[in-house]
């Protein structure tokens with residue numbers, strides 16, 4: 001296997017999906033950016049700007065390649081023929097009329113949930129991002145930036161730890177590389193990391209300090225379009241000089257936590273465990289007698305805010321699921337109309 005592919009994060013999970021070991025040599029690559037129907041792919045022989053095969057062009061948005069995907073190119077290395085099964089996937093329900101589910105970034109191993117040691121810090125926001133990471137299948141790590149600006153970092157660390165049993169928490173001054181050993185330990189060779197967090201918490205600063213240079217300014221790709229014009233795009237999957245890959249996709253930063261689906265329970269496992277001891281199996285933890293969750297709140301073992309956020313995320317989740325189900329039903333109804341339309345047409349031609 002080429003050293004470059006290894007540095008790009010190629011692991012057995014992907015190799016095992018190849019039907020022919022020969023593909024490994026030159027036709028396998030990783031998507032580093034996507035612009036409409038064209039993608040930039042790094043493969044053993046270098047970087048290529050490629051199109052989609054006609055099958056992929058017509059497939060659902062979710063099945064088309066996205067940043068971080070491992071793909072197989074055609075013989076001429078000019079088209080993506082196949083997208084390998086993903087280890088993890090961040091996706092979102094696109095706004096707008098068609099409401100399709102779009103992929104944002106694939107094969108992210110670790111999600112840095114960035115928050116700063118100041119008034120921006122909110123447990124409820126962290127819990128939302130944790131659910132999002134769990135939903136996508138990435139390992140979450142809370143990164144507390146601006147640790148250099150406060151005296152009571154430990155207090156923030158404790159609060160961050162309270163958001164999910166066992167969640168790792170790292171502190172950092174994003175401007176100072178000497179403080180980033182803890183953060184770096186998660187980007188060990190070839191693991192792919194993405195960042196989420198509110199505006200101003202230090203995501204760009206962290207990225208640039210980790211890379212040792214300003215990423216967005218230097219990682220431009222000059223490419224020629226069909227008419228021979230040069231266009232410039234930004235690479236969104238960056239290889240760090242010390243090993244590891246960072247994904248910085250605009251869509252990642254804008255992720256709404258309504259995109260959570262099944263993962264609320266992963267974050268609130270303490271509440272779900274307690275709920276098993278409630279007197280009623282369908283206890284809503286409101287006013288019911290024998291409620292183990294309310295008892296834990298009275299005994300200060302669980303925060304009232306945390307229970308409220310748990311319920312809120314569950315409600316949002318139910319709403320999102322209902323919306324999706326409705327969309328699917330609409331899609332089916334539409335397909336039926338189209339089919340019936342075709343039948344009518346056929347009948348007419350018979351006459």
Ligand SMILES: Nc1nc2c(ncn2[C@@H]2O[C@H](COP(=O)(O)OP(=O)(O)OP(=O)(O)O)[C@@H](O)[C@H]2O)c(=O)[nH]1
Pocket residue numbers: 145146147148149172173174175197198199200201202203204205206253
């Ligand atoms: N002292 C200190 N300042 C920091 C730290 N992290 C970020 N900053 C400063 O905070 C400001 C915002 O940082 P950015 O890196 O632009 O934040 P961002 O999360 O990328 O923001 P968006 O691009 O809006 O999403 C900048 O002025 C940084 O220099 C830190 O750990 N310590």
Ligand SMILES: [Zn+2]
Pocket residue numbers: 275278279283284285286288290291292293294
């Ligand atoms: Zn209860």
